Amino acid sequence: MxxxxxxxxxxxxxxxxxxxxxxxxxxxxxxxxxxxxxxxxxxxxxxxxxxxxxxxxxxxxxxxxxxxxxxxxxxxxxxxxxxxxxxxxxxxxxxxxxxxxxxxxxxxxxxxxxxxxxxxxxxxxxxxxxxxxxxxxxxxxxxxxxxVGCPVGTAYNAVCDTGLVRIGERVLVTGMGGVGTHAVQIAKAVGAFVIATTRDGRKAPMLKELGADAVVVAPDGQFAKAVREASGAGGVDVVIDTVGGPAFQQALRAVVLGGRIVLVGDVTGKPVEVKMTSIYRRGLEIRSAVSTSRRQLQMALRMVAAGQIRPxxxxxxxxxxxxxxxxxxxxxxxxxxxxxxx
Ligand SMILES: [Zn+2]
Ligand SMILES: [Zn+2]
The missing domain is CATH 3.90.180.10 (Medium-chain alcohol dehydrogenases, catalytic domain)
Known part of the structure; x- marks a missing residue:
C-alpha cells in the first residue's frame, strides 16, 4: 500500500x-x-x-x-x-x-x-x-x-457531556479552530445563546452563519468585557475554552457566579497565574473534556446525519x-x- x-x-x-x-x-x-x-x-x-x-x-x-x-x-x-x-x-x-x-x-x-x-x-x-x-x-x-471522531466529537463532549449546556443558557466559545467552530454549532443546536470569540475579524460573518448569536472580535485576546456586554446578563453561564492560557484568565472574568468553564485545549502550553479566590469565592466549576468516546462519536454522527452540525x-x-x-x-x-x- x-x-x-x-x-x-x-x-x-x-x-x-x-x-x-x-x-x-x-x-x-x-x-x-x-x-x-x-x-x-x-x-x-x-x-x-x-x-x-x-x-x-x-x-x-x-x-x-x-x-x-x-x-x-x-x-x-x-x-x-x-x-x-x-x-x-x-x-x-x-x-x-x-x-x-x-x-x-x-x-x-x-x-x-x-x-x-x-x-x-x-x-x-x-x-x-x-x-x-x-x-x-x-x-x-x-x-x-x-x-467527526476528533473536532466534532470533542466539541460534543465539551458542550453536552462535560459542560451540560441546557436550553436557554448563555455559552461562550473561545478559539475558532476545529473544536471551537463545532462547539458553536452544537451549543446552538441544543438551544443556547452562543457567543464566539476570535482574534480574526474576517471570521466573524462565517461564525454568525454557523450559529453564533454574537461574535466578539478581540485581536489582543482581551474579550471578557465585551462578552459580558454581549451576554446581556453580566456574563455567560458556560465557557467552552479551546484556547487556554490567557484565554482562561479572560474566561474567569466572563462567566457568571456559579458558572462552568470547560477546558478543552491549551494552545501555548504555558502556565498562567490564577487567583484561587477568583474561582472558589465565585462558586465556579472548572471541568475538562478529553477527546471523544465512541458513544460521543455516535451521538455526533447522528447530529451530522440530521443536519444539526456541518463538519x-x-x-x-x-x-x-x-x-x-x-x-x-x-x-x-x-x-x-x-x-x-x-
Ligand atoms: Zn484530531
Ligand atoms: Zn481501558
Missing amino acids: KAVIVRDHGEPSGLSYETMDDPVPTGRHVLVKVHACGVCRRDLLVRRAPPTRELHSPLVLGHEISGEVVGLGPRARGFQIGDRVVSTQREYVCGHCSKCRTDRETLCADLRFLGNQAMGGYAELVLVNDDNLCQLPEGVDYVTASI LVAKTLPLSEAAEAHRLSESDELLGRVVLIP
Missing part, C-alpha cells in the same frame, strides 16, 4: 510518500480501506516534536479516519466486509478498565492512539480494533465523516500531498480541516 511516513521530525518536508507492506488483520482487528483522513493539529505537533520511544515505528500519522471494511481478524465483532465506518481516535482500548466501562475510554491507561502508538490513517489501509469504530450513517459522506472541511488533497496539507494547516488561514484522500 501507499502511506505517508514521518522520516524526519521537524518540517513538513520530513513526510515521505512511500510504498509499504499491506497490514494483515489478526485478533479483533478490522482492516479499513481509508477513504479520507483529517489533518489534525495533533499531527502537526507530533511531526514537529522530537521522536519519543512510545511512537510506532515507522510512524504513519492520522487519527481522523473514515473508510470501508475490507478485512477482518478472526475475533472481530460487529462489522462485515463492505461496511462504511469511521474511527475513534484510537486503535485500541482495553475495554474492561473502569474508564472503558464508564464511557471514558479516552482515559484508558492502555489505549493506543492512531498515528502515535499505532499506525494511522495517512495510508491506503489501516488496522483498528473493532471497538474503536462506528458504522457510518446513511447519507454522510466519507470526507465529512472523517473529522467544516476547508480542502481535500491527495494523500501524496500530505506535506502541503501540513503547510496549509499550519498557516491558520483556513476555517475548517484539510482532509487527505488516499
Whole structure:
C-alpha cells in the first residue's frame, strides 16, 4: 500500500510518500480501506516534536479516519466486509478498565492512539480494533465523516457531556479552530445563546452563519468585557475554552457566579497565574473534556446525519500531498480541516 511516513521530525518536508507492506488483520482487528483522513493539529505537533520511544515505528500519522471494511481478524465483532465506518481516535482500548466501562475510554491507561502508538490513517489501509469504530450513517459522506471522531466529537463532549449546556443558557466559545467552530454549532443546536470569540475579524460573518448569536472580535485576546456586554446578563453561564492560557484568565472574568468553564485545549502550553479566590469565592466549576468516546462519536454522527452540525472541511488533497496539507494547516488561514484522500 501507499502511506505517508514521518522520516524526519521537524518540517513538513520530513513526510515521505512511500510504498509499504499491506497490514494483515489478526485478533479483533478490522482492516479499513481509508477513504479520507483529517489533518489534525495533533499531527502537526507530533511531526514537529522530537521522536519519543512510545511512537510506532515507522510512524504513519492520522487519527481522523473514515473508510470501508475490507478485512477482518478472526475475533472481530460487529462489522462485515463492505461496511462504511469511521474511527475513534484510537486503535485500541482495553475495554474492561473502569474508564472503558464508564464511557471514558479516552482515559484508558492502555489505549493506543492512531498515528502515535499505532499506525494511522495517512495510508491506503489501516488496522483498528473493532471497538474503536462506528458504522457510518446513511447519507454522510466519507470526507465529512472523517473529522467527526476528533473536532466534532470533542466539541460534543465539551458542550453536552462535560459542560451540560441546557436550553436557554448563555455559552461562550473561545478559539475558532476545529473544536471551537463545532462547539458553536452544537451549543446552538441544543438551544443556547452562543457567543464566539476570535482574534480574526474576517471570521466573524462565517461564525454568525454557523450559529453564533454574537461574535466578539478581540485581536489582543482581551474579550471578557465585551462578552459580558454581549451576554446581556453580566456574563455567560458556560465557557467552552479551546484556547487556554490567557484565554482562561479572560474566561474567569466572563462567566457568571456559579458558572462552568470547560477546558478543552491549551494552545501555548504555558502556565498562567490564577487567583484561587477568583474561582472558589465565585462558586465556579472548572471541568475538562478529553477527546471523544465512541458513544460521543455516535451521538455526533447522528447530529451530522440530521443536519444539526456541518463538519467544516476547508480542502481535500491527495494523500501524496500530505506535506502541503501540513503547510496549509499550519498557516491558520483556513476555517475548517484539510482532509487527505488516499
Ligand atoms: Zn484530531
Ligand atoms: Zn481501558
